[in-house]
Amino acid sequence: xxxxxxxxxxxxxxxxxxxxxxxxxxxxxxxxxxxxxxxxxxxxxxxxxxxxxxxxxxxxxxxxxxxxxxxxxxxxxxxxxxxxxxxxxxxxxxxxxxxxxxxxxxxxxxxxxxxxxxxxxxxxxxxxxxxxxxxxxxxxxxxxxxxxx
Amino acid sequence: xxxxxxxxxxxxxxxxxxxxxxxxxxxxxxxxxxxxxxxxxxxxxxxxxxxxxxxxxxxxxxxxxxxxxxxxxxxxxxxxxxxxxxxxxxxxxxxxxxxxxxxxxxxxxxxxxxxxxxxxxxxxxxxxxxxxxxxxxxxxxxxxxxxxx
Numbered sequence: 001x002x003x004x005x006x007x008x009x010x011x012x013x014x015x016x017x018x019x020x021x022x023x024x025x026x027x028x029x030x031x032x033x034x035x036x037x038x039x040x041x042x043x044x045x046x047x048x049x050x051x052x053x054x055x056x057x058x059x060x061x062x063x064x065x066x067x068x069x070x071x072x073x074x075x076x077x078x079x080x081x082x083x084x085x086x087x088x089x090x091x092x093x094x095x096x097x098x099x100x101x102x103x104x105x106x107x108x109x110x111x112x113x114x115x116x117x118x119x120x121x122x123x124x125x126x127x128x129x130x131x132x133x134x135x136x137x138x139x140x141x142x143x144x145x146x147x148x149x
Numbered sequence: 150x151x152x153x154x155x156x157x158x159x160x161x162x163x164x165x166x167x168x169x170x171x172x173x174x175x176x177x178x179x180x181x182x183x184x185x186x187x188x189x190x191x192x193x194x195x196x197x198x199x200x201x202x203x204x205x206x207x208x209x210x211x212x213x214x215x216x217x218x219x220x221x222x223x224x225x226x227x228x229x230x231x232x233x234x235x236x237x238x239x240x241x242x243x244x245x246x247x248x249x250x251x252x253x254x255x256x257x258x259x260x261x262x263x264x265x266x267x268x269x270x271x272x273x274x275x276x277x278x279x280x281x282x283x284x285x286x287x288x289x290x291x292x293x294x295x296x297x298x
Contacts, residue, residue, distance in 0.1 A: 003219075006229075006236045007243040015243055040219035044248055046269050047196035049219055070152075070189035070198055072265065080155075087155045094156040094164055099193050116221065118267060120195050 003042045013051060013075055013114055015039065023052065023060065029128060033058030033107075041121070048121050053114040054078065054107040062104040062147065067123035069097035075114030078107040079146065086146045089113070102129065102137065104146075152191045162200060162224055162263055164188065172201065172209065178277060182207030182256075190270070197270050202263040203227065203256040211253040211296065216272035218246035224263030227256040228295065235295045238262070251278065251286065253295075 007015045014020065015037065023034035033055035040049040051074065054060065062081065077090040081104045082097055089095060089105075095115075097103045107113035129137070138144040156164045163169065164186065172183035182204035189198040202224065203209065211230065226239040230253045231246055238244060238254075244264075246252045256262035278286070287293040 002247070003245040004243075005231050005234060005245055005247075006238070007245075008239075009241045013241060015241075018243075039221065039243055040245065040267065042217060042219070042245065044217040044269075045196065045219055045267065046271075047194065047267060049221070049267050068191060068193040070191070070194055072188065072198070082154050085154060089155070090157075092158040092162060092164075094153075094167075094188055096152040096154055096156075096189065096191065098151070098154075116265070118189065118194065118196060118198050 003040060013037075013053065029061040029063065029126070031059060031061045034060055039116070046121055047118050050117050050119070051114065052105075052117060053112055054105060055112050056107050057109050058112075059106040060104055061126065061128070062102060063126035063128055064100050064102045065124050065126045066099050067120050068099055069095075069103070070118040071095040071097065072116040073113070074116055076107060076112040078105060078111070078113035080105045081143060081146050084140055084143065086142045089115075102133070106146075152189060156188075162186075162202065178210040178212065178275070180208060180210045183209055188265070195270055196267050199266050199268070200263065201254075201266060202261055203254060204261050205256050206258050207261075208255040209253055210275065210277070211251060212275035212277055213249050213251045214273050214275045215248050216269050217248055218244075218252070219267040220244040220246065221265040222262070223265055225256060225261040227254060227260070227262035229254045230292060230295050233289055233292065235291045238264075251282070255295075 037051045073093045080087045186200045222242045229236045
């Protein structure tokens with residue numbers, strides 16, 4: 001279906017004709033309180049643009065994949081694990097997740113975290129960390145603390 | 150060069166390590182008071198994400214091309230000509246410019262207009278309207294008024 005020329009906001013970071021979806025199918029991977037809206041998924045564009053929102057205290061899945069993420073924080077604040085780093089992120093910050101880099105986004109305990117994510121339309125499926133991967137990550141105290149919470 | 154993992158805002162819609170550029174080389178096409186910042190241009194992503202900001206009273210070039218635009222308004226307000234429509238746009242609105250569609254963005258007389266634009270990394274060059282194209286657009290009173298101002 002052709003993408004509408006103009007989709008105004010209908011509420012804060014909700015749009016006319018854009019369905020509010022669960023981040024992933026429940027039970028397929030660990031996550032908490034995340035919604036997904038696909039803003040652009042057009043055959044003439046080689047990437048998709050999605051908007052994710054994590055409620056206060058929620059988090060995305062800790063995962064990695066061959067495809068990259070280009071993230072623009074739009075709303076709220078939180079933290080992100082990207083490779084061997086833990087970032088404090090707030091509105092308008094840019095976050096780049098390179099191929100095969102472990103990553104996870106967490107909203108602050110008292111604020112949501114909303115972000116745009118650009119991703120190749122053709123892409124591989126995410127991989128979850130094995131017990132050995134998690135053990136390696138926990139050798140870094142920063143990551144150990146992030147993963148534990 | 151690899152894209153930095155984290156580029157926080159250094160000012161309103163300015164980022165660490167992101168160069169503030171002129172929209173286009175002066176004299177190559179008509180435009181007024183537009184800056185360009187390339188937020189993501191990474192070989193692992195098949196699209197680029199750019200941030201454009203038009204100062205109050207300014208405008209982008211009226212043009213068309215084979216590639217599409219996926220636009221998220223980030224800041225301020227203004228109007229956009231897209232095909233045979235003139236849209237009032239404000240923060241967070243989504244605008245889709247389909248292939249070969251004439252388009253132009255104008256900031257309000259008293260407010261800037263800033264927007265993200267996702268575009269295929271491999272793309273054709275824009276085409277400017279001929280006198281005949283402009284005459285056809287002016288047959289539509291809405292477009293005639295938009296183009297004249």
